[in-house]
Amino acid sequence: MANLLLPNLLAGNCSDRVCVRVSRSWNFYDTNNETKLLHADMVLIDEEGNSIHAQVYPPADELFRTRVKEGGVYTFSYFRVRTSNIYYKPVENDQMLVFTKWTKVEEVLAVPPAFPMYAYSLASPEQLQARIDTRTQFTDVIGVITAIS
16 A cells, blocks of 8 residues: 555545654643543644644544654554644644544654655744634744844
8 A cells, every 4th residue: 555645635534544754742631630631633744745733532542652753754544534623723734634543553764864854834924913812723933033024
């Protein structure tokens, strides 16, 4: 089975396979109970720099916690492809992946040197201003603006 690039995935249950780097990972806990994990999240990036958000819900998160590390490259298969969350989009992609207990994970040891490390898009000051008090797109700071021309 050949690896698909992220833009070629179709919504629904998926037996396709993707090869991606885990560019970023984090856990999302219940705001009323900080010990209750609601889901684990990842930003994945393929060899051409396409990115997608992925989530794992308990108890399946336990299967990924020890096997998947931020910065690692993996092939994933048997996951769900669905429409991205309208309240939280960490990347500009209208789809997201949901990993389940049936999702297969295999670490890639021979990673091509040009495989991208990070997924990001630059935003102008006007775009940043427009994102204030909106929940549709995640905005993070990864640098310091020193000058605007």
